């Protein structure tokens with residue numbers, strides 16, 4: 281079914297991956313159109329009074345892809361390029377991600393087409409509150425639970441939670457995750473995605489028989505996910521030889537001092553201004569010879585144009601959709617072990633699940649419990665996927681997709697078709 285509003289490269293990538301997996305698993309045709317079409321999509325116009333007194337209208341979206349396995353779950357993105365197609369693709373990936381991790385959620389995603397860096401704090405608050413009010417009918421701890429994504433953070437979740445709570449008349453911490461600790465957030469959340477990325481990478485190294493002291497790592501993107509991944513991989517004994525941010529990258533064959541770089545970076549110094557190694561562009565960084573490459577910035581970074589120049593043994597996809605379909609085939613041919621995004625970066629949603637459970641119980645866990653439970657869930661998901669890929673003689677990406685799709689199709693089959 282062609283829906284013109286969905287036209288977007290990320291959407292086409294998600295659909296092409298789905299088609300490939302559905303074909304490989306010979307998925308019953310009754311599920312194919314159902315799983316390719318979002319269950320519900322809402323577009324909202326958001327008129328906001330700017331600080332100078334003018335009224336500007338922003339477009340907001342919430343796409344609920346599938347809820348056969350549980351309430352919808354997915355982040356809210358504030359970015360100037362957001363559109364319905366991109367949000368729909370990300371919502372679909374959330375459905376597979378929650379199924380692969382085995383957390384009882386469906387998949388959703390939301391966003392506002394805005395550059396949040398161009399707004400004052402009070403404009404950002406008004407925009408968030410208006411968005412929360414407009415999508416309010418779709419949200420609740422049992423129905424759909426948003427979270428932060430690119431361009432949003434714990435403060436934005438706090439405004440969202442407050443707006444929701446004011447509408448119903450009492451505090452509802454569980455209506456959103458990724459909140460500050462003081463209003464029902466979870467310990468261990470900040471580093472959860474990076475920790476999960478590091479955990480699955482360590483499992484992959486063991487699977488490939490590579491010793492941690494012989495492991496070199498390159499990370500593209502030194503934000504939340506990339507910086508924690510680099511820190512935890514270094515703590516595990518790997519040598520981090522390259523990192524980058526939007527300003528460019530640095531390379532040092534002897535290894536980078538991640539804690540000290542992190543300290544300066546957190547204080548606002550871009551990597552391009554640091555004197556810690558040779559300066560490289562983001563394109564050159566991706567082509568460095570290393571054991572593990574971790575794209576942790578944007579989608580579609582590894583394409584047919586540069587796939588042949590990628591020189592890693594393991595590619596851990598921390599970002600969503602960093603590898604195009606064509607590039608994926610080239611890397612598979614070259615025997616690169618790819619840990620797909622829907623598995624690699626699932627640490628974030630796993631700890632959001634813990635936050636939601638804690639909010640529901642009104643009982644909060646120790647940080648060591650969070651780390652341990654995250655480790656157990658993501659390691660088990662990695663080994664289920666690896667087992668499936670070996671059994672079906674297919675890639676980790678196809679195994680993850682087929683496993684995720686199969687679980688969602690099974691849930692639909694058991695629940696039947698309403699009415």
Ligand code: NAD
Nearest residue numbers: 473501502503504505525526562576577598599600625628
């Ligand atoms: P972030 O904003 O904290 O960090 C992004 C990093 O990428 C920054 O260092 C930025 O400078 C860098 N960057 C931006 N443009 C770049 C470019 N053109 N080239 C190289 N680097 C560039 O974001 P994040 O939360 O770390 O998310 C990174 C990726 O991981 C995104 O794709 C996101 O969707 C995905 N992800 C994040 C989470 C999470 O919990 N934060 C969970 C799942 C997936």
